[in-house]
Amino acid sequence: AQPKAAPAQIEAEVQRRKQLPHQSVERRAIISKCYKPKHPEVYTLQDSFLAPEFLEIERFCTSPGADLQGLLSYLESFSDKRIYRLPVFTEQFCQALLEELENFEQSDMPKGRPNTMNNYGVGLIPCASLPPNLNQGEFLKTLLCPGLGGACLDSHRAFVVKYALHEDLDLSSHYDNAEVTLNVSLGKEFTEGNLYFGEFNQDPSPVPQYIEVEHVWGRGLLHRGGQVHGALPIASGERWNLIVWMRSSAIRNRLCPMCRRKPELVEAEGFGDGFTEGEEQPQTVSVCALG
Template structure:
């Protein structure tokens, strides 16, 4: 059984919401009605996410013929040798967190790290597969409400034999050392997707935090200029003197950071950028407090991993902000 956080699915549409909208700048009745109409549409979308996913997945399984079927099952030959060596080092019994940090590149901000993940050849094959799927007539769901382009990888078939073993066997040995305070030693679910930025389409991404305990962001390709990530503080830390730090994507390289670390993406200036993003979740952390609404989760049934809450040791779900 999969569950979601009922608190985060319910959007207030009564008088207190109207009062809030007025405080946020909606002055006229027409403006308030327009916003409330959009809120109701979003609520309906969230309530029907699970059923819509099942319908799309069924159609994709029936119709889609992969271009590179071999890439859907994880093999070590797809992974960078430096990444494999790092994972083996992290699994050694005497290895400590400072030992791991010595072997890994520091990123743009505190507790951000860069590391090679996939080979160049695998990234190219995945790019070709993604473009092949985009060109098909299969139904496509976009990653989230902030990205209008990109794909959910579980719907194409990457979860079972690729993403789950990648998280369990390769990423968690690293995150267990680097992020134990936020569940990096017990990441038991994920949401994985690819985002696309291109001139004339999505160019940037607003400042935000992820619905994740730990995030990895891998630059798959292509050629582009601009599009730097920028990092601020953790979402629970508010400082008038926040320093924003940029990170320029390096192709085939991953950036590992805490999901609650505030960040955004600057506009690309030319070309096209694809990034593979995995939001990794720890039920032992989020079962205590939903990371999106800061309340104890009130769980309702859904499908898939969802938002990674658990109940009675089952993976459950979905605080759909």
């Protein structure tokens, strides 16, 4: 999704990616041994963290008559690009999570970058993986488009991005290494910094037509990972967002969404990039080194 690179740069990036799993194992070991969380409770998802509207959506989706039309009535929709906004977290939880993230940022713990494009933020939520019910919740399964994983989203990668005046201001146009992305605004105070969306990367001969969507504190934007998007510069303040990249091994095993080739897998720690090897061992999740 990044600007075109020379072959030597690509090779260096492939080598860097092959090292990532080792580095993240070491980082995690140090963090779980030495890091003192300020709000240890944020690492275990509780319903009290979730906005009442989110819980209502979840209830609706697990009710017998739930259908897509009914679900859409709970969500804000933007254009026909299948971009939705919905309340996710309470204000208290956003505050506690932000304080925890700042506590981690100010600590001398080793920090990974959130992804290849953002320089600030937190690579992995320290010591924990993110709430499974954020990506395995019935409501998401219902919403997901046929052909994009639907009910078979089976792993995720969560990270936090941060924008501030002397740090990253914006994010250039890209698509995500995900079938579906949830991007939740945690605050703080900021101006500008809208997200913009172009075409879906698999649409034939796309005519670039961007729509802008505002981040609203506590709310999440749900979009297809392949929908080209970027973030406009903030004009003041600080913007922190929790990003959950949700993956479907059934989809990506066939074609890596980043390199658009049959994945060449290397072993990885945890969920890796959400690929799996062989029908018999769906638990082994690997990284595509070409991506």
